[in-house]
Amino acid sequence: MRAFDYASPPTADLALKALAGGTDTVVMAGGTDLMNRMKDDVTSPGRVVHIAGIKTLAGIDAETIGAATTLATLVASKVIKDKYPALWQAASEVGAVQLRNMATVGGNLLQRPRCWYYRTGNGLLAMKDGKSLVRAGDNRYHSIFMTEGDALFVAPSSLAVALIALGAKATILGADGKERTVAIEELYSIPKAEGESELTVGKGEILTKVILPKTVGKSASYEAREKESYDWPLAIASAHVVLEGGKVKVARIVLGSVAPIPFRSEAAEASLIGKALTPETATAAAAAAVKSAKPLSGNAYKVKLAEVAVKRALLAAVGQIYWEV
Amino acid sequence: MAASWPENPRLITTRITRLDGMAKASGKAKYPSDMRPEGTLFGVMLYSSLPHATVKSIDTSAAEKMPGVKAVVVIVKEGATLRYQGDDIAAVAAETEEQARDAVRAIKIVYEALPHAVTEAQAMAADAPVVVKGGNVKKGRASTTLEKGTETIDAAFAKAESVIEGTYSVPVITHVCLETHGLTAMWDGPDKIVAWASTQAVQGTANELAGRFQIPVSNVTVLTDVMGGGFGSKFGADIWGLTAAELSKKAGKPVKMFLDRIQEHLAGGNRPSATGKIKLGAKKDGTLVALAAETFGTGGVSRGAQFPLPYVYSIPNTTREHADVFVNGGNARAMRAPGHPEGCIIMEAAMDDLADKLGVDPLEMRIKNLAPKDFRTEIYLEEIAIGAELIGWKAKRKPRGKNGNGPIKTGYGMALHQWGGAGARDKQVTCTINPDGSVELRSATQDIGTGARTVLAIIAAEVLGLQPTDITSNIGNSTFVPGQASGGSTTTPSMAPPALNAVTQAMEAMFAKIAPAVGGAAADLSLKDGKLLVKGEAKMSWKDACRKLGMTSITETGKFTDGLSAGGVAGVQFVEVTVDIETGKVRLKKIVAVQDSGLIINRMAWDSQVSGGVIGGLNYGLFEERVMDPTTGQMLNADMELYKIAGASDMPEIIVHALDTPAMRARGVIGIGEPPTIGTAAAIGNAVTNAIGVRVTQWPMSPKNVLDALASASNQGKA
């Protein structure tokens, strides 16, 4: 870690000023991602603006979740658990309890990829002499979708997957003090060149809140991972379905940890419309979801995991859990 | 007459909490890495970022001028070759850790990168770059044993009625000591040094420091009150420890130098990988006939990838060829039962595969092939019976792939292991009884987390009719009488006999001295419940008896005597798992560890050693793997996030069963640290295979390896 300036402003406006005033400034919320990158010399900001003390950014009010709300607070919310189970399930499996006590909703959405090439100082695209280190190396945790390009890391946020499935939005306070509201999926884009970010929230901007839709259908998330304690999803899926007369009217199916951005599967969604949600239709939707998968040399197993995650998220949404003994 | 263990012990064999347990649990205990004597500087190592390179030049001038920097030491000469990422180059001591890290970054190194090989596949390739002179693959001579009348191994296999062939692999893992390697060094004048070291060998470390600085070893004090794990990787001062002392000498201030987590993974030691291409043949009834094994593994830039095979079982005809493969990776170091977990995995996997092919119960097949003349055979039989009962082997286990509806399959597996654990014969303990009633034991051994301090106190308390908390057990100081280095599960069997002798001698000397004053002959005196007895009758308290010593303490030095300790243990573990065949996720349900180790001094610490061994083993079975990048030669998971280790919620029920019988007690004290970690990963692999019906040949039993095995079996139309 290198020396840096530190500011801990009490209001969002002052935070914007603090962000604008320094060189290479960065927002810190819970610090669980940022501090790791700073310690590993992956990120070396000149100034850290700590927003944990800004009261207006924290807390849950009906459908609005402040960006500085901790995941522990989110998981403790009965409303979230009952009305938005996909989000609740995704959040309750993030890392472990110590992490959820510190980590915030905004930080979760804007955390940087965990790609082990990126985190060991080889850059986000991890190219060396024009060749991809990821393709040539150990890519067991990397993308299985959208693998034609150079961005092979996976988008790490579990919350983003559930929030996109639920159709949530985020509000961003721009450097000019003006707010804008975007769909969660618009927070992410695939970088084309080294130096480009996978996040669309710019430097000097603050994500202030997440807004969930007032009316939602049934939803669930399913995560496959190696360890029970402190671990990342190998693949995660969130499913959100609106049923009418026993048939699927609207479906939103999103996968995480499988592509450089949260991966929405329109093919899986389309396969369900007008059908009852059964083990058979869920299986077909899951197969449709992974049809476009192009795994790398060492992660074909993740295709299976992504498929199973979609199937199980769908069935969990309608209470048909068949995999627990 | 030499002392012997009491026939009906009051404390020994019971469960006694550690003397320093509260201090450790509450954070009061001071670990070597907590030591910051007045004025301490922080030492930071600069290590190679490249896997293989020549150092063209090193320029420390900018670093030396940086704020807070008090000393810089260059370890390698210009022109030297760095052989792995993490290889030591230089070090800085500064007033704060941040200053030291900034200064390390300011050291300018010009490297000339050399081609590298960091995986076995790279090192074994035809056009592989040279890792070590003389070739990257050092093949030993094939060793072959044939029974009388059998001319070749092929002839032996011809007699087998069933043969399996398989290749089984387990990757390199690292020790992951919670306290990283290092020490704090403080000079006292030009030729005296004190070091607080995180070490398994205070005296070895003192000798190294004395040698390096050409000072008498009596001028060196190495202290290790408690320490945060070594597992075989912390036997010396190491380059960083010697460098800390050198920085301290240069700066004239104490220097604290502990590796960062990255270098800990890279250079602090590892357990070599192992791959075995195995052919195993048996008669129809499961009697083994022949084993042919081609094995290899890598211990980095050093040797050390050898492991025992055949393992445990008696096989009349065997041939084995082993190769050490050299890669640009940190040196292997001894790791908890070096070699045995690898040998156990490969042997036990092949045993199960053959049993499955023959359609015999793998438990029965194991029993059938125990070595007829080995004393362990009887022990194994007893342990297998107990373990099978505890896991429900007969009632619950089904043939491969036949247990469970839906995606969740249940499986059972087992493995046998063995270890030595006999003590050294040249260690000593002193026992001092003071007129105020205090009792102190001393020896230059150390407690690496096993409870060694408490073991000594229990022995003294047993003999003197006191409680362990009445005893000061003073170890972890290199200036005391010679104590055992903690490796090979030898600490307790080395130290318990001299402790017993020291305390018994001290008691006898005390009796001789106070007998006249308490009205009896020395032979009439005994101790019980904190009292002095004369002819069996309580006369006075222990303290009052000690007062009769007058002004002089009694100090006796005990040595090793025969009959108090032994070596050679067996052990069996059983595992119950469920495997979700859609996700490849293995969940451990229950692990049963049945273990012997002679006379158990402290059953509580013993249980904790066995559980700890099992936990280490389940990490090896499910999670651990050092991942190296072929292109950059870097380790990709030199952290505690993607280098995966179990947390509390990954823990199964662990049943620890001690084979604590009169026959075992009669053997005397035997070490326990290593054996219980050997069989776990092997048994897990067998349980997973039993559950899913397909052999997972690659450890750990991760979703990737399980799903890959299922996929390749279904491609071959097997599943």
Ligand SMILES: Cc1cc2nc3c(=O)[nH]c(=O)nc-3n(C[C@H](O)[C@H](O)[C@H](O)COP(=O)(O)OP(=O)(O)OC[C@H]3O[C@@H](n4cnc5c(N)ncnc54)[C@H](O)[C@@H]3O)c2cc1C
């Ligand atoms: C072992 C481990 C396992 C984990 N497992 C999971 C998992 O399963 N799923 C998962 O989703 N995550 C997982 N995480 C990641 C964890 O969820 C994130 O580290 C955490 O959510 C980040 O939140 P934070 O508040 O600490 O963010 P910080 O570290 O403070 O910030 C993260 C990034 O977001 C930026 N930022 C934060 N808040 C704002 C804001 N309001 N406006 C603008 N920018 C902002 C920061 O500048 C920084 O770049 C895991 C982490 C670890 C260490």
